[in-house]
Amino acid sequence: MVILSSCFQSASQGGEVNSLIGKAWYEARMPHFHTYSCGPTQEVAKLTARLEQFRTAYEALAGAQAVASPPINVIAFPDHESLEHFVALYHGQPMNVSGFFHRSSDENLIVLSLADNGSGGLETILHEYAHLLLRRNEQFWPMWLSEGMADIYATFGVTGDHAVRLGEPHEIYGKLLGSESLMPLSALFAVTGNSPEYNERERQGIFYTESWLLTHYLMVGNPAHRAHFAELTQLLKRGQNPEQAFTNAFHTPLPVMQKELAQYSRRDRFDFLTLAVSANLLTAQPLVTRAIGPAETCFRLGDELLRVGRPDEAESLFLNAKTLAPASPLPYEGLGLLAAERGQHQEALNHLKEAIRHGSKSFLAHYMCAREMLLLSAPAPDRYARLEGDTAAEVQKELEAALTLMPQFGPAHQLLGFFKLMQGEDLASGRQHVNEAIQLEPENPAYLFTLAEIEIAERDPGAARNTLQALCYPYIDDRLRIHAQEMIRNIGPVAR
Numbered sequence: 432m433v434i435l436s437s438c439f440q441s442a443s444q445g446g447e448v449n450s451l452i453g454k455a456w457y458e459a460r461m462p463h464f465h466t467y468s469c470g471p472t473q474e475v476a477k478l479t480a481r482l483e484q485f486r487t488a489y490e491a492l493a494g495a496q497a498v499a500s501p502p503i504n505v506i507a508f509p510d511h512e513s514l515e516h517f518v519a520l521y522h523g524q525p526m527n528v529s530g531f532f533h534r535s536s537d538e539n540l541i542v543l544s545l546a547d548n549g550s551g552g553l554e555t556i557l558h559e560y561a562h563l564l565l566r567r568n569e570q571f572w573p574m575w576l577s578e579g580m581a582d583i584y585a586t587f588g589v590t591g592d593h594a595v596r597l598g599e600p601h602e603i604y605g606k607l608l609g610s611e612s613l614m615p616l617s618a619l620f621a622v623t624g625n626s627p628e629y630n631e632r633e634r635q636g637i638f639y640t641e642s643w644l645l646t647h648y649l650m651v652g653n654p655a656h657r658a659h660f661a662e663l664t665q666l667l668k669r670g671q672n673p674e675q676a677f678t679n680a681f682h683t684p685l686p687v688m689q690k691e692l693a694q695y696s697r698r699d700r701f702d703f704l705t706l707a708v709s710a711n712l713l714t715a716q717p718l719v720t721r722a723i724g725p726a727e728t729c730f731r732l733g734d735e736l737l738r739v740g741r742p743d744e745a746e747s748l749f750l751n752a753k754t755l756a757p758a759s760p761l762p763y764e765g766l767g768l769l770a771a772e773r774g775q776h777q778e779a780l781n782h783l784k785e786a787i788r789h790g791s792k793s794f795l796a797h798y799m800c801a802r803e804m805l806l807l808s809a810p811a812p813d814r815y816a817r818l819e820g821d822t823a824a825e826v827q828k829e830l831e832a833a834l835t836l837m838p839q840f841g842p843a844h845q846l847l848g849f850f851k852l853m854q855g856e857d858l859a860s861g862r863q864h865v866n867e868a869i870q871l872e873p874e875n876p877a878y879l880f881t882l883a884e885i886e887i888a889e890r891d892p893g894a895a896r897n898t899l900q901a902l903c904y905p906y907i908d909d910r911l912r913i914h915a916q917e918m919i920r921n922i923g924p925v926a927r
Contacts, residue, residue: 456728460719467731468507470545483716488595491708505541514544519739532559536842558585566874571906573673574622579646592711598651598703604640608696611637616685620673648695670904726756760791779803794837801829841871892922
């Protein structure tokens with residue numbers, strides 16, 4: 432069925448969506464996942480517990496800091512036909528996916544069909560969730576390593592109270608290894624997010640297969656190589672290109688590694704890793720459920736549509752929610768987020784203030800309210816001046832409210848630091864907030880610019896230079912790197 436991008440336009444489509452909204456929806460909440468569904472409670476509980484197990488195991492392996500992020504919302508549709516109405520469109524038609532993970536600073540979202548939640552469907556979700564967990568390395572990891580490592584984690588399984596299994600082979604990769612030749616490693620290492628090997632369907636297969644194969648060989652197939660993974664990451668972080676870092680870390684020339692990999696690809700079977708973790712993964716997680724009415728259902732589904740790039744359908748649901756529950760803050764929050772997405776800043780601010788007036792407890796509503804006030808105060812795009820009086824007090828109040836509701840929300844820490852820089856007041860506190868944002872979202876290099884600006888304002892050019900040097904590595908986006916280099920030139924040499 433084709434879903435038009437402008438609206439739920441046909442009567443049949445509208446009827447199907449209205450029928451879905453009219454079902455008995457509920458929220459099932461565990462410590463780190465909030466699942467919204469109208470499907471069988473037992474299936475939702477099993478899915479949410481599985482996601483909690485994965486997160487707990489990763490935290491035990493990589494440390495608590497590695498998983499810090501806003502809670503993850505999960506929307507679990509009862510069947511694939513319902514899911515089709517809520518996926519991104521490609522050439523006007525819904526993409527053919529069994530589930531997806533949408534990542535952003537303010538909300539991480541998993542969307543899937545319970546009917547498709549077999550091992551393959553869940554592997555897709557775990558692959559994408561692994562990218563979020565690995566985000567501290569992905570800014571300098573080459574594409575093959577990011578995708579290969581996510582594939583290793585995607586086959587996660589619990590084998591005991593304190594044991595997990597990683598790295599089981601993917602059936603489709605075995606078939607491709609038998610029918611296609613491997614890419615030269617130099618070509619594999621050169622693939623980026625803009626490469627045809629990453630984006631074109633007919634060329635993706637061997638790229639993903641070989642990325643998994645090489646990662647699997649280094650992690651599972653050859654224990655001597657596994658010990659050098661940390662060294663590879665450090666060399667990449669220092670700015671070595673992928674070929675240099677790989678050769679230096681594993682002490683193996685690429686032609687030799689190519690032969691080893693070709694031989695490994697011809698194996699009849701692949702082993703997997705069994706790892707011990709400190710946490711008891713089979714301990715029952717507390718599950719709290721609550722019924723949600725049609726208005727909140729409209730908001731949740733509208734928010735999902737907004738995040739997959741279908742704003743007109745989202746607007747229809749937000750307006751429906753407003754009709755159903757005019758005293759609820761949720762419709763105004765949705766309409767505010769929608770207006771902000773469209774660049775309608777005054778309209779966004781009006782809606783967000785209504786949401787807060789109606790008692791919103793959303794950290795995002797408070798943050799976006801402050802953000803829209805700052806955008807409206809700018810005399811020109813990207814030009815900000817000190818605020819006076821009630822407006823300044825209100826911006827600070829809303830940012831502090833956002834952080835009270837969600838202390839681990841990086842964008843609010845960054846914006847509060849920027850606001851203090853703008854005001855020229857309490858720069859030490861501003862620096863502390865920006866440093867917190869950097870710790871929470873190390874993959875966001877733009878935060879370093881705010882930190883450098885604060886350090887310049889504090890008359891500490893040496894610290895500013897050091898901060899900006901982290902943006903001058905080859906793996907940093909060209910535009911950001913050029914801007915950092917220009918700022919360093921403007922600072923000039925540090926006095927001795």
